[in-house]
Amino acid sequence: xxxxxxxxxxxxxxxxxxxxxxxxxxxxxxxxxxxxxxxxxxxxxxxxxxxxxxxxxxxxxxxx
Numbered sequence: 636x637x638x639x640x641x642x643x644x645x646x647x648x649x650x651x652x653x654x655x656x657x658x659x660x661x662x663x664x665x666x667x668x669x670x671x672x673x674x675x676x677x678x679x680x681x682x683x684x685x686x687x688x689x690x691x692x693x694x695x696x697x698x699x
Contacts, residue, residue, distance in 0.1 A: 659683075 662683055669676040671686060685693060 659681075660678060663678060663681050666683065670681060675681065684690075
């Protein structure tokens with residue numbers, strides 16, 4: 636029984652990781668697929684961030 640729980644946890648973790656990777660790829664594509672500052676396009680190096688440190692203002696503007 637314990638082995639089944641471990642296997643299920645590993646499957647869930649892999650599934651969650653795959654989901655996050657797909658969502659990150661979609662988000663990066665919506666934002667142009669590359670860094671606005673330097674032009675880097677390799678997904679491994681890209682993150683979603685606010686360049687001007689205006690995240691709080693942006694969340695307030697969109698009601699999030």
